Amino acid sequence: MCSAGIKAGITGLALGLTLLVGATQATAREQSSALPRASAGARPVGTARPILAWTEFCKSYATECAVDTNEPARITLTPAVWSLVTSVNRRVNDRIQARTDQEHWGVPDRWDLAEDGVGDCEDYQLLKRRLLAEAGLPRRAMRMTVVIDEKGEGHAVLTLITDRGDFALDNKTSTVMAWHETGYTYIKRESQDAVAWVSLGGATSPMVTANR
Secondary structure (H helix, E strand, O other): OOOOOOOOOHHHHHHHHHHHHHHHHHOOOOOHHHOOOOOOOOOOOEEEOOOHHHHHHHHHOHHHHOOOOOOOOOEOOOHHHHHHHHHHHHHHHHHOEEOOHHHHHOOOOOOOOOOOOEEOHHHHHHHHHHHHHHOOOOHHHEEEEEEEOOOOOEEEEEEEEEEOEEEEEEOOEEEEEEHHHOOOEEEEEEOOOOOOEEEOOOOOOOOOOOOO
């Protein structure tokens, strides 16, 4: 189950992000020691079947799923970029009201951008990616990822593939952690090379990403 937050729409977040980008650029020098320790990234081990709700999402939001192979495959983490990432993660977590798809839409799993200020785990992450892409980060290096969480349930995080390793943006915490520090079992994520998914070696793939 996704953690609760405060309801808000994309418009307010986008306006706040404009101010945030300026703030992170102004304070980058002071935050030079805040970069995370470098570590190894997760390695895809083959192809994987897409989540059905993702397939439906891509029909409505094709640009959110498109892969531009001319974009960098990794994000270069500078103090300003790291501050932007952590701030967007925290702001979206705080401003979206958590609700399961069954409660919200009457269906087990539906992916969208929380445009009404309500969503579950994948909706938080999709919104974070949109805001970070609008701020200039390469979408190709930000991949939706399916995991098994601490309750043994399907869950979605946003993986940032960087020059210092892979990091997970999660609605359950405002701390951006290295993927291997989350305690999750990583199942699969969007491919960086095509509109497809790759396996991360997890043995069990959930049907949906927001079970209670």
